[in-house]
Amino acid sequence: xxxxxxxxxxxxxxxxxxxxxxxxxxxxxxxxxEQDIDYFKSVIAKDDVITNESDLIFFNTDWxxxxxxxxxxxxxxxxxxxxxxxxxxxxxKKIAVxxxxxxxxxxxxxxxxxxEVIINLSKMNKIISHDELTxxxxxxxxxxxxxxxxxxxxxxxxxxxxxxAKGSCFIxxxxxxxxxGIHFVKYGSMRKNxxxxxxxxxxxxxxxxxxxxxxxxxxYDLKQIFIGxxxxxxxxxxxxxxxxPKMKNIELAIIALDKFxxxxxxxEQLKEEMGDLISAxxxxxxxxxxxxxxxxxxxxxxxxxxxxxxxxxxxxxxxLNLKDILEDFLSKIDLKDGVIAQDEWQKKKIWDxxxxxxxxxxxxxxxxxxxxxxxxxxFYEIVEETRRRVGYLAEVIAYGHIGDxxxxxxxxxxxxxxxxxxxILESIMExxxxxxxxxxxxxxxxxxxxxICKSEYLNRSQTSDxxxxxxxxxxxLDPNGxxxxxxxIN
Amino acid sequence: xxxxxxxxxxxxxxxxxxxxxxxxxxxxxxxxxEQDIDYFKSVIAKDDVITNESDLIFFNTDWxxxxxxxxxxxxxxxxxxxxxxxxxxxxxKKIAVxxxxxxxxxxxxxxxxxxEVIINLSKMNKIISHDELTxxxxxxxxxxxxxxxxxxxxxxxxxxxxxxAKGSCFIxxxxxxxxxGIHFVKYGSMRKNxxxxxxxxxxxxxxxxxxxxxxxxxxYDLKQIFIGxxxxxxxxxxxxxxxxPKMKNIELAIIALDKFxxxxxxxEQLKEEMGDLISAxxxxxxxxxxxxxxxxxxxxxxxxxxxxxxxxxxxxxxxLNLKDILEDFLSKIDLKDGVIAQDEWQKKKIWDxxxxxxxxxxxxxxxxxxxxxxxxxxFYEIVEETRRRVGYLAEVIAYGHIGDxxxxxxxxxxxxxxxxxxxILESIMExxxxxxxxxxxxxxxxxxxxxICKSEYLNRSQTSDxxxxxxxxxxxLDPNGxxxxxxxIN
Numbered sequence: 001x002x003x004x005x006x007x008x009x010x011x012x013x014x015x016x017x018x019x020x021x022x023x024x025x026x027x028x029x030x031x032x033x034e035q036d037i038d039y040f041k042s043v044i045a046k047d048d049v050i051t052n053e054s055d056l057i058f059f060n061t062d063w064x065x066x067x068x069x070x071x072x073x074x075x076x077x078x079x080x081x082x083x084x085x086x087x088x089x090x091x092x093k094k095i096a097v098x099x100x101x102x103x104x105x106x107x108x109x110x111x112x113x114x115x116e117v118i119i120n121l122s123k124m125n126k127i128i129s130h131d132e133l134t135x136x137x138x139x140x141x142x143x144x145x146x147x148x149x150x151x152x153x154x155x156x157x158x159x160x161x162x163x164x165a166k167g168s169c170f171i172x173x174x175x176x177x178x179x180x181g182i183h184f185v186k187y188g189s190m191r192k193n194x195x196x197x198x199x200x201x202x203x204x205x206x207x208x209x210x211x212x213x214x215x216x217x218x219x220y221d222l223k224q225i226f227i228g229x230x231x232x233x234x235x236x237x238x239x240x241x242x243x244x245p246k247m248k249n250i251e252l253a254i255i256a257l258d259k260f261x262x263x264x265x266x267x268e269q270l271k272e273e274m275g276d277l278i279s280a281x282x283x284x285x286x287x288x289x290x291x292x293x294x295x296x297x298x299x300x301x302x303x304x305x306x307x308x309x310x311x312x313x314x315x316x317x318x319x320l321n322l323k324d325i326l327e328d329f330l331s332k333i334d335l336k337d338g339v340i341a342q343d344e345w346q347k348k349k350i351w352d353x354x355x356x357x358x359x360x361x362x363x364x365x366x367x368x369x370x371x372x373x374x375x376x377x378x379f380y381e382i383v384e385e386t387r388r389r390v391g392y393l394a395e396v397i398a399y400g401h402i403g404d405x406x407x408x409x410x411x412x413x414x415x416x417x418x419x420x421x422x423x424i425l426e427s428i429m430e431x432x433x434x435x436x437x438x439x440x441x442x443x444x445x446x447x448x449x450x451x452i453c454k455s456e457y458l459n460r461s462q463t464s465d466x467x468x469x470x471x472x473x474x475x476x477l478d479p480n481g482x483x484x485x486x487x488x489i490n
Numbered sequence: 491x492x493x494x495x496x497x498x499x500x501x502x503x504x505x506x507x508x509x510x511x512x513x514x515x516x517x518x519x520x521x522x523x524e525q526d527i528d529y530f531k532s533v534i535a536k537d538d539v540i541t542n543e544s545d546l547i548f549f550n551t552d553w554x555x556x557x558x559x560x561x562x563x564x565x566x567x568x569x570x571x572x573x574x575x576x577x578x579x580x581x582x583k584k585i586a587v588x589x590x591x592x593x594x595x596x597x598x599x600x601x602x603x604x605x606e607v608i609i610n611l612s613k614m615n616k617i618i619s620h621d622e623l624t625x626x627x628x629x630x631x632x633x634x635x636x637x638x639x640x641x642x643x644x645x646x647x648x649x650x651x652x653x654x655a656k657g658s659c660f661i662x663x664x665x666x667x668x669x670x671g672i673h674f675v676k677y678g679s680m681r682k683n684x685x686x687x688x689x690x691x692x693x694x695x696x697x698x699x700x701x702x703x704x705x706x707x708x709x710y711d712l713k714q715i716f717i718g719x720x721x722x723x724x725x726x727x728x729x730x731x732x733x734x735p736k737m738k739n740i741e742l743a744i745i746a747l748d749k750f751x752x753x754x755x756x757x758e759q760l761k762e763e764m765g766d767l768i769s770a771x772x773x774x775x776x777x778x779x780x781x782x783x784x785x786x787x788x789x790x791x792x793x794x795x796x797x798x799x800x801x802x803x804x805x806x807x808x809x810l811n812l813k814d815i816l817e818d819f820l821s822k823i824d825l826k827d828g829v830i831a832q833d834e835w836q837k838k839k840i841w842d843x844x845x846x847x848x849x850x851x852x853x854x855x856x857x858x859x860x861x862x863x864x865x866x867x868x869f870y871e872i873v874e875e876t877r878r879r880v881g882y883l884a885e886v887i888a889y890g891h892i893g894d895x896x897x898x899x900x901x902x903x904x905x906x907x908x909x910x911x912x913x914i915l916e917s918i919m920e921x922x923x924x925x926x927x928x929x930x931x932x933x934x935x936x937x938x939x940x941x942i943c944k945s946e947y948l949n950r951s952q953t954s955d956x957x958x959x960x961x962x963x964x965x966x967l968d969p970n971g972x973x974x975x976x977x978x979i980n
Contacts, residue, residue, distance in 0.1 A: 133758055133866055134895075156762075178707050189704075191711070192682055205955045213863045214679075214894045216933040217668050217718055218951040219940055219978050220960045221681070224714035228707055245765045268623055272646075275735050275806030276766055316765030320810055373703045376623055404704045405624075443706040450709055461708040465695045469967075470710045476966030477959075488709050 023456075024486055026114045029096040032072050036095065040075055043085045048076035048123060059118050062111045063104045063165075067452060069112030071098070076123045080198055080206055080237040086119065087235070087482075088204025096485050099231035101173030102144065104165035106371070107451030109230045110173065113486040121172050124237060127151050136195055136212045137241040141172025148241075157243040160187035164355070172236045178228035180447030185403035186279040186314075187244060191227045196240035199226045201233075202478035212240045225473070230449050231484040233477045247279065247314035251322040252347045253330060255338035256305035260380040263307050266333060267376070267402060270311065273329060277322070280312035281403035285383070288357050288397040291412070295360045297353050300346065303337040309402070310354055357399045361410045364395070366419055368411040368429050372437055373446035376405055382436050383409060389432065393417065406446040409433070434460040450488045458489065513946075514976055516604040519586040522562050526585065530565055533575045538566035538613060549608050552601045553594045553655075557942060559602030561588070566613045570688055570696055570727040576609065577725070577972075578694025586975050589721035591663025592634065594655035596861070597941030599720045600663065603976045611662050614727060617641050626685055626702045627731040631662025638731075647733040650683035654845070662726045668718035670937030675893035676769040676804070677734060681717045686730035689716045691723075692968035702730045715963070720939050721974040723967045737769065737804035741812040742837045743820060745828035746795035750870040753797050756823060757866070757892060760801065763819060767812070770802035774889035775873070778847050781887060781902070785850045787843050790836065793827040799892070800844055847889045851900045854885070856909055858901040858919050862927055863936035866895055872926050873899060879922065883907065896936040899923070924950040940978045948979065 030036075040049045050056065051073050060069045077083045090097055096116040103110045112118060121142035128138040130152060137152060137159075145166040149159045161174055163181035173179070175197060178190050187193060196210040209223040226234050257263050263283065270278060286306050293299060301308075313322055323340065330338050341347040361367050374382060383398040390396060390411060400407040411429060413421075434444050438460040445454055445461070458467060470489050474481070520526075530539045540546065541563050550559045567573045580587055586606040593600045602608060611632035618628040620642060627642060627649075635656040639649045651664055653671035663669070665687060668680050677683060686700040699713040716724050747753050753773065760768060776796050783789060791798075803812055813830065820828050831837040851857050864872060873888040880886060880901060890897040901919060903911075924934050928950040935944055935951070948957060960979050964971070 133754065135761070178711070180705050180707075184705065188682070191714075192678070201959070205958070207956055207959055208953050209956065211931065211933065211951070213865070213933050213936070215670050215674065215863050215891075215896050215936040216951065217670075217935045217937055217939045218933055218944075219948055219957070220723075220963060221668070221714070221718050222956055222959055224681075224711070225963075228711050233710075245762060247765075264623065271625070272735060273806075275737075277807065316763070317767065317810070317815065319815060320807070325807065325809060373705050375703070401705075406705050441701065443701065443703050443708055445707045446703070446705040447707055449707045454708075458709055461701070461706065463698050466697055466699065466712055467709070468695070469691070469697055469712055472966050473710060473715075473963070476962050 024113060027096070027481065027485060029482070029485070030094045031115065032095065032117065036093065037073060039089055040073065040086065044075060044077050044082050048078070050074040050076070059100065059103070059120060060111055062108050064106060067108035067111050069098070070115050071112045071118045072115055074118040074120050076120050078123045080200060083119065083200045083235055083237055084204040084206050087200055087202055090117065090482050091203050091480055094480050094482065096482050098484050099176070099235045101142065101170035101176070102165065102168040104169040105173065105177060105451060106448045107445070107453035109177065109449055109451030109484070109487050113452060116485065119235060121170055130155055130157070130243065131212070134212055135243045135245070137243050139171060139241070140238050141170060141175070141236045143171050145169050145171055145174060152243045153246070156246055158246045160193035160242060160244060161190060171239060171241065175227050175236050175239060176229065176231050177449045180401070180404065180406065182280055182401065184401060185281060191224070193242040194223060194227055194239060195242050197223045197226060197236050198238040199234035199236045202480065202483050207234065210238065210240060228449070230451060230487055232474060232488055233483065245316055248316055248318045249320060249322050250279070250312060250314040251326050252341040252350055253311045253326055253338060254300060254350050255309050255311070255330065256301050256303060256336050257307045257309065258305055258336060260307060263309060263402070264376055266309060269333065270329070274313055277313040277315060277325070278311070278403065279314040280310065282310040282354050282400070283402035284308050284354060284357060284399035285397065287395055288399045291360045291364060291395065291397060292353060292357060295363055297356065297360065298349055299353065300339045300350060301337045305336050310350060354399065357397070358408070358410070361397060361412045364412045365415045366413040366417050366422055366425070368426055370409040370433050371446050371448045372407050372409060372433070373405045373443035374407060374437065374440055375442065378440040378442070379405065379407060382407070382433070385436065386411060386433070404446070430457065437461065452487055455486070455488055455490060514603060517586070517971065517975060519972070519975070520584045521605065522585065522607065526583065527563060529579055530563065530576065534565060534567050534572050538568070540564040540566070549590065549593070549610060550601055552598050554596060557598035557601050559588070560605045561602045561608045562605055564608040564610050566610050568613045570690060573609065573690045573725055573727055574694040574696050577690055577692055580607065580972050581693050581970055584970050584972065586972050588974050589666070589725045591632065591660030591666070592655065592658040594659040595663065595667060595941060596938045597935070597943035599667065599939055599941030599974070599977050603942060606975065609725060611660055620645055620647070620733065621702070624702055625733045625735070627733050629661060629731070630728050631660060631665070631726045633661050635659050635661055635664060642733045643736070646736055648736045650677035650732060650734060651680060661729060661731065665717050665726050665729060666719065666721050667939045670891070670894065670896065672770055672891065674891060675771060681714070683732040684713060684717055684729060685732050687713045687716060687726050688728040689724035689726045692970065692973050697724065700728065700730060718939070720941060720977055722964060722978055723973065735806055738806055738808045739810060739812050740769070740802060740804040741816050742831040742840055743801045743816055743828060744790060744840050745799050745801070745820065746791050746793060746826050747797045747799065748795055748826060750797060753799060753892070754866055756799060759823065760819070764803055767803040767805060767815070768801070768893065769804040770800065771893035772800040772844050772890070773892035774798050774844060774847060775887065777885055778887040778889045781850045781854060781885065782843060782847060785853055787846065787850065788839055789843065790829045790840060791827045795826050800840060844889065847887070848898070848900070851887060851902045854902045855905045856903040856907050856912055856915070858916055860899040860923050861936050861938045862897050862899060862923070862932055862934060863895045864897060864927065864930055864932035868930040868932070869895065869897060872897070872923070875926065876901060876923070894936070920947065927951065942977055945976070945978055945980060
């Protein structure tokens with residue numbers, strides 16, 4: 001499970017903490033009554049209609065405890081047909097709903113803003129099959145990613161996605177948010193690895209886009225509409241996922257570099273010489289390392305420098321001497337320091353150093369965290385500019401999946417900056433970060449999505465014509481706006 | 491250029507030849523008048539407003555000369571903004587239009603059915619740039635695929651798509667039809683390789699979905715809507731395409747197998763042992779070979795058998811001894827005969843044998859040709875069933891991209907079956923083929939699309955709810971239905 005800082009705000013748990021929430025008005029949806037609850041109980045098991053207040057808190061609160069909604073009922077259907085009936089009913093009555101997977105999202109997309117009914121997918125967790133011939137996993141949307149990973153691992157296969165929240169997140173949520181993760185550079189997005197899905201529209205229609213055929217040009221590819229739409233266009237209930245043969249041969253190196261231009265040069269050479277042998281290229285700066293060392297993490301390198309790259313290459317063939325290839329590559333470039341892991345323990349230590357940076361930062365105090373994407377030549381400029389802005393008030397650290405242009409920019413405030421200032425600091429920092437991104441044609445959300453958290457900044461990464469088209473599509477598919485309202489677009 | 495048989499029908503050139511056309515009624519679009527022509531001439535160069543009847547024939551006729559429309563005018567805009575103005579005008583006046591690329595489609599999607607205005611993209615053929623760092627090609631939609639291929643080749647890169655029509659087809663059309671081709675098994679679909687595009691909606695709005703960032707989860711991924719929609723939702727005018735480093739090391743083998751179950755077994759083992767080294771797995775049956783031999787093609791194998799596989803593996807690394815790997819693999823399987831190409835000439839001969847099957851078949855006489863996709867265990871059954879049905883009347887041959895489940899099923903009628911019977915034979919064969927595909931959950935169009943040719947059979951590969959949703963999307967984006975009417979859905 002991803003370890004994330006639980007922010008403790010000075011205001012009470014159930015108050016809506018953020019400005020984005022404050023601006024919103026509840027839309028004119030029907031308020032749930034006893035009759036509605038009775039209807040839900042006629043469709044799904046009574047135990048799966050949760051109305052007990054103490055149980056509701058759990059479902060109403062997001063992963064970061066940053067967003068808390070007020071759903072009066074949580075429904076846990078077991079079949080696509082049950083979801084179809086529920087949505088058809090809600091659509092007729094104009095009852096708003098929030099689809100909820102593992103609730104591990106970081107942008108408040110999977111909890112209600114007001115009193116939307118939660119449709120939780122946790123009871124739809126059947127692994128249906130894995131087809132060896134086509135390497136296709138067939139499962140329900142409520143399966144936990146780690147369970148799927150273990151299932152296909154035993155078959156000599158690997159899932160195309162791996163991320164910190166794997167112990168809790170659901171595959172349906174991974175699809176609905178087009179989740180990224182550490183193997184993106186090798187296998188690509190969830191979109192690229194989704195071979196089929198079933199989704200229920202707002203009116204209850206079931207869209208069966210479950211053909212596992214690699215080529216199928218028969219009209220619009222409807223599954224694309226649901227992937228990445230964060231539950232605003234339909235509820236994904238079932239899917240077919242491309243799995244990949246496990247790599248038999250993996251080597252890992254960490255190298256230290258002086259200038260960011262060196263980082264880019266190496267990245268380009270790596271792509272040129274290694275091609276699809278590359279399975280990860282991760283990046284962090286020395287400010288990140290300083291924080292990690294402060295918390296006792298081991299640095300395998302003898303000499304420090306300004307930037308670090310972790311390079312993983314892998315192959316399906318054991319005949320390939322990857323260590324030689326990596327050594328040969330590294331010997332040709334001008335390195336101050338670099339290490340190739342000699343065993344599994346060393347590999348683990350190197351990965352730990354990178355993967356625990358977020359955790360390390362959270363130990364320092366209040367952290368503002370941005371999941372952004374920028375063209376590589378601009379990748380580090382925003383970090384330096386942010387550093388100039390915050391001065392001595394904070395340490396600015398940068399790390400991320402450089403192979404995917406994905407930067408995690410963290411502003412770690414000094415201990416004397418109190419938690420209750422979070423909200424003011426964020427309101428100062430957000431417009432700067434997102435306007436900067438707009439100027440360099442970056443993305444305000446690389447992998448986490450928009451949800452409620454970034455919806456007011458959507459125009460920093462999308463033109464007004466594009467946002468208008470999103471509204472046209474939303475309105476065509478969900479004319480009553482019952483599906484995950486207030487999220488992405490308003 | 492792909493060599494395709496030009497069918498000579500007994501009815502006149504400008505008559506609508508097919509049943510699918512006969513059923514259609516012209517919808518109530520405005521008929522073009524002088525004022526409209528004057529408007530077009532005010533937006534684009536006069537020379538690019540073509541109204542001369544002898545010139546129009548070329549644009550009105552599809553590649554196979556199977557479909558002939560009656561557009562009174564062809565427009566050749568040079569910019570996205572000009573297309574925006576034209577569409578905005580046409581939308582207001584309810585003038586129907588057909589976007590046209592290289593006009594190499596095989597389902598009649600790029601020519602008018604009645605008197606729709608042709609918007610031909612041939613004047614938008616600028617290659618804008620190639621970004622080395624991200625391997626991204628930026629170009630206009632009217633670029634010919636082969637020109638792009640030559641351009642990136644010189645940079646040590648390769649295009650993700652390669653197909654027979656590359657000398658004529660446009661990249662915009664490749665995107666609009668989500669084209670496949672011979673490298674699909676290695677690089678995937680056009681959808682997977684499109685990093686961005688610009689499209690103009692029916693009302694003239696310009697959708698700029700041109701972010702080349704690998705990760706960008708900021709709302710709905712609008713480019714997905716236009717890819718594969720065959721010009722019915724918008725006109726693609728510009729794009730960003732992922733290119734790939736050229737493979738440095740390629741080996742090719744051809745093997746003969748006894749049973750189709752052997753084909754599947756080898757395919758599975760290949761995937762398991764070679765992983766992403768595989769760059770092509772092509773298939774043909776002995777009936778195809780017999781036709782090829784009749785036309786003097788060389789068969790490099792000593793012994794004949796029922797099925798043949800061509801296996802190409804490739805690597806970016808020259809350190810990998812692919813020949814050893816391939817030899818090792820082939821020595822472990824029980825083969826009647828197999829050959830590894832020893833030089834470029836042998837490679838070319840093996841590829842020729844496969845790539846000229848369609849041409850060989852067309853020399854025999856009247857051919858019905860189906861581009862279909864089936865689950866692999868069912869892949870060859872339809873061929874045998876078709877063979878039983880046609881008896882001595884025709885030779886039934888099967889070949890295709892087995893790595894993509896893509897079968898080209900050709901029914902080659904004997905010479906005494908006259909061309910004018912095409913239409914009757916097709917009307918007998920089509921329902922059988924497409925119903926069979928429906929039963930086995932295959933696809934009636936693997937890579938060619940639906941166009942006008944297969945629209946009445948769309949329900950064999952899509953549910954009624956899915957077709958309904960396609961209509962909702964079409965209606966939302968193009969409420970007046972001016973964009974490529976009568977195609978895909980009606």
